[in-house]
Amino acid sequence: xxxxxxxxxxxxxxxxxxxxxxxxxxxxxxxxxxxxxxxxxxxxxxxxxxxxxxxxxxxxxxxxxxxxxxxxxxxxxxxxxxxxxxxxxxxxxxxxxxxxxxxxxxxxxxxxxxxxxxxxxxxxxxxxxxxxxxxxxxxxxxxxxxxxxxxxxxxxxxxxxxxxxxxxxxxxxxxxxxxxxxxxxxxxxxxxxxxxxxxxxxxxxxxxxxxxxxxxxxxxxxxxxxxxxxxxxxxxxxxxxx
Numbered sequence: 001x002x003x004x005x006x007x008x009x010x011x012x013x014x015x016x017x018x019x020x021x022x023x024x025x026x027x028x029x030x031x032x033x034x035x036x037x038x039x040x041x042x043x044x045x046x047x048x049x050x051x052x053x054x055x056x057x058x059x060x061x062x063x064x065x066x067x068x069x070x071x072x073x074x075x076x077x078x079x080x081x082x083x084x085x086x087x088x089x090x091x092x093x094x095x096x097x098x099x100x101x102x103x104x105x106x107x108x109x110x111x112x113x114x115x116x117x118x119x120x121x122x123x124x125x126x127x128x129x130x131x132x133x134x135x136x137x138x139x140x141x142x143x144x145x146x147x148x149x150x151x152x153x154x155x156x157x158x159x160x161x162x163x164x165x166x167x168x169x170x171x172x173x174x175x176x177x178x179x180x181x182x183x184x185x186x187x188x189x190x191x192x193x194x195x196x197x198x199x200x201x202x203x204x205x206x207x208x209x210x211x212x213x214x215x216x217x218x219x220x221x222x223x224x225x226x227x228x229x230x231x232x233x234x235x236x237x238x239x240x241x242x
Contacts, residue, residue, distance in 0.1 A: 008082040009223065010074060012036040012065050012122055013092035015044035017189035018139060021212035022089050023047055025220045027056030031087065034078030035060045038092065057082065065092045065118035071125050079129070086134040087223045088126040090119050093139060093158075097150045108153060115157025123164050123179075132175045135223045138165050139215075140183040142238040158183075162234045169232030178231040180222050184215045185238025205240035 013019035014035035037044040044060035051058040063070040094114040169179035186200035
């Protein structure tokens with residue numbers, strides 16, 4: 001896999017937060033980017049506009065990663081626009097905090113569908129479509145390691161991302177495709193609650209929360225030719241939280 005404009009990436013959840021930072025970072029390295037979004041059309045358009053203004057190539061595609069037909073269409077439209085896909089970054093996720101004693105069956109479906117099923121469908125399509133020597137990257141969470149009350153559904157969904165990544169790495173190794181998960185710690189996105197913003201710096205050795213670009217930098221390395229010997233790993237990007 002070479003550097004530059006001949007690389008094509010599909011980033012799900014690419015309209016805001018970590019996903020937007022990933023899309024912008026990859027585009028700055030000459031990668032043509034398909035930015036998949038669910039509901040944030042305005043934010044997706046702003047991301048595309050910014051990338052193009054800075055000399056990059058990008059376009060936005062609406063789709064629901066929890067439906068296989070939509071996922072296939074995301075890949076189809078990206079290939080039609082830019083050519084064969086060499087990088088897939090699955091960022092789309094949802095956060096749900098609910099203690100077991102209060103959780104319902106509907107909560108389970110909500111908590112697991114986007115994080116687990118969505119990643120599964122994106123990974124399955126990527127396994128069929130990504131070119132040999134390509135890169136597949138999922139976004140997990142540092143909370144998989146720490147596990148906190150009320151986060152059973154969220155952590156279970158993100159743990160699925162990690163296991164999917166490890167197994168898919170073994171399945172695609174013969175094609176020189178690497179698959180990894182990135183597990184961010186507390187990051188300055190809309191998903192981080194106000195309480196989290198106040199408490200997170202006290203548990204991070206560096207005394208602050210991450211900026212989305214700091215997560216995107218690691219994703220971009222894993223997506224690059226230089227990241228080719230990192231495979232089947234969960235890479236913690238958390239400022240030293242253990």
